[in-house]
Amino acid sequence: MAYQSTGVDFRTRLQDWIPKLVLSPSLAAMLIFVYGFIVFTFYLSFTGSKMLPSFDLVGFENYAKLWNLSAWWVAVVNLMIFASLYITICTAIGLTLAILLDQKIRGEGVLRPIYLYPMALSFIVTGTAWKWIMDPGIGIENSMHLWGWTSFQFNWIKDRDMAIYTVVIAAVWQTSGFVMAMFLAGLRGIDNEILKAAQIDGASNFSLYRRIVIPMLRPAFLSAFVILAHLAVKSYDLIIALTGGGPGRATELPATFMYSYTFTRNSMGIGAASAVIMLMTIAAIMTPYLYAELKEKS
Amino acid sequence: MAAVEQDTAVRTGGISRVFIYGILLIFMLFYMMPLFVMVANSLKPLGEITGGNMMALPEVWTLEPWRQAWSAAQIGVEPTGLKPYFLNSILMVVPAVVISTILGALNGYVLTKWSFRGDKIIFGLLLFSCFIPFQIVLIPMATVLGKLGLAGSIPGLVLVHVVYGIGFSTLYFRNYYASFPTELVRAAMIDGAGFFRIFWRIMLPVSGPIIVVTVIWQFTNIWNDFLFGASFGGQSQPMTVALNNLVQSSTGVKEYNVHFAGAILAALPTLIVYIIAGRFFVRGLMAGSVKG
Structure with missing residues (x-):
């Protein structure tokens, strides 16, 4: 009996191992290049690394220095302004467009792809286009003047106090269509029997949306928030292409701060500390969401 | 009514x-x-x-600005136009997309049809890796690429994009295969079909749509990447980095028309994919955000 099953055993054993072997290169890559690197950067943030990684521990010195740097505070405050406006405006535009598009619109098939195409572009392309569109010398301001509105002023991109809002404009242009698509998918998933019943009860269109439809879109709101928040924290390319962090330091974000402190200012320890803070911010947003998503499925 | x-x-x-x-x-x-x-x-x-x-x-x-942008504009120090960088991007994107898609398909297949203890944790770790801010890996990656002798080369960029692309490609295939009846796989196993045979004969033939979604997603992301290209591109910079250098160059007259032509050239590949297969592009976006 025993010798009969050895052949089968070997085969099943092998079959047991093959899936794990197939998964192992990806697993190894992930453990090294993602989690190993996170640990490494975390470690570096406690060292006195300057131009190259070094391993002399200095405790929390880098974090203390970081939070005393006005450049870091500028980046953090900018991120708060940018993220809150970006998330709010994208959600508002996305929801409005989705609701309006869902009213049996003729030409929906044409409008939807037009709203969404910016998402296919690189932030560098978006940044380049908006950089010159918002340039007071050749862009919208100039066009308005040529059309006869000579007092029109739009020089935010050159204005230290307003430049961060030009980043919001370009970023909203790029992503709001995507948020529209998320809400539209949510709307299309709502059972219309509920709505019909409410309509028969005499609910007005406005209260129909406020009381019934929008509360039912909760999952879409949550997804939109998480996606937009994590995009905001990661924003780097758009800043580089649109303003280069300027004028002065007016549009620096944590991502551009990290890059310049690490690679051009030779303060790798501080750069690593700022990267750790970015990661923690995103982890605080993503982990509960991903956990809930995974739990729901199983 | x-x-x-x-x-x-x-x-x-x-x-x-x-x-x-x-x-x-x-x-x-x-x-x-x-x-x-x-x-x-x-x-x-x-x-x-x-x-x-x-x-x-x-x-x-x-059409002169287009000709300029393509083959004559000053990028950095060389008046090469964007052409060589366009080729760099293609040489980087094609292998990175192919490899990350194949690995994603195999991983998704293992995680759904050959589940084992701990597979949930592995998937959770992969999923989280999709969303990390890449600033957290820049310093060690620069060190490792240097040690491997891959810094500033196309193979180095391919490696980076494959490593950070596996998370999403696995996510897509896993969610797609999860709804595929496991009984069919069981039945094939009882008939004596092995791991690869089942993958090849049963899973792959039904994977068309998700392959398209994954390829489009990876292509768009990798083509549009700037951070890795700027950090590790060295002499092999991709299109996005070259476009940025063209636009930001501080010497000489600002040739806006050439900048715009260059921007369109950089956008064209992903835009064409979007126009041809927009439906799949949207599906990828949605699958990457609203899982399930």
């Missing part, structure tokens, strides 16, 4: 119809405007931009 076909359409009168179409059209103009500006101004002589209206169509139509 007309039958309500679309889920949340409400009864609206003539005036509010006009209002709705009005808003939708205004937003259409908002989204189209930058594309119009890029195309129109890439076909103008420079003088018409600096001395004219950016929102107007060209008076003299010219």
Whole structure:
């Protein structure tokens, strides 16, 4: 009996191992290049690394220095302004467009792809286009003047106090269509029997949306928030292409701060500390969401 | 009352119809405007931009800015145009997309049909890795690429994009295969089919749509990447980095028309994919955000 099953055993054993072997290169890559690197950067943030990684521990010195740097505070405050406006405006535009598009619109098939195409572009392309569109010398301001509105002023991109809002404009242009698509998918998933019943009860269109439809879109709101928040924290390319962090330091974000402190200012320890803070911010947003998503499925 | 076909359409009168179409059209103009500006101004002589209206169509139509952007503009120190960088991007994107898609398909297959203890944790770790800010890996990656002798090379960029692309490609295939009946796989196992045979004969033939979604997603992301290209590109910079160098160059006259032509060249591959397969592009976006 025993010798009969050895052949089968070997085969099943092998079959047991093959899936794990197939998964192992990806697993190894992930453990090294993602989690190993996170640990490494975390470690570096406690060292006195300057131009190259070094391993002399200095405790929390880098974090203390970081939070005393006005450049870091500028980046953090900018991120708060940018993220809150970006998330709010994208959600508002996305929801409005989705609701309006869902009213049996003729030409929906044409409008939807037009709203969404910016998402296919690189932030560098978006940044380049908006950089010159918002340039007071050749862009919208100039066009308005040529059309006869000579007092029109739009020089935010050159204005230290307003430049961060030009980043919001370009970023909203790029992503709001995507948020529209998320809400539209949510709307299309709502059972219309509920709505019909409410309509028969005499609910007005406005209260129909406020009381019934929008509360039912909760999952879409949550997804939109998480996606937009994590995009905001990661924003780097758009800043580089649109303003280069300027004028002065007016549009620096944590991502551009990290890059310049690490690679051009030779303060790798501080750069690593700022990267750790970015990661923690995103982890605080993503982990509960991903956990809930995974739990729901199983 | 007309039958309500679309889920949340409400009864609206003539005036509010006009209002709705009005808003939708205004937003259409908002989204189209930058594309119009890029195309129109890439076909103008420079003088018409600096001395004219950016929102107007060209008076003299010219393809010269396109030729300049493609093969003559100064990028960094060399007057090569964007052509060599376009080729760099292609050489980087094709292998990175192929490898990450194949690995994603195999991982998704293992995680759904050959589940084992701990597979949930592995998937959770992979999923989280999709969303990390890449600043957290830049320093060690620079060190490791240097040690491997891959710094500033196309293979180095391919490695980086594969490593950070596996998370999403696995996510897509896992969610797709999860809804595929496991009984069929069981039945094939009882018939004596092995791991690869089942993958090849049963899973792959039904994987068409998800392969398209994954390839498009990876292609768009990798083509559009700037951070890794700028950090590790060295002599093999991709298109996005070259475009940025072209636009930001501080020497000489700012040739806006060439910048716009270059921007369109950088956008063209992903835009074409979007136009041809927009449906799949949207599916990828949604699958990457609203899982399930």
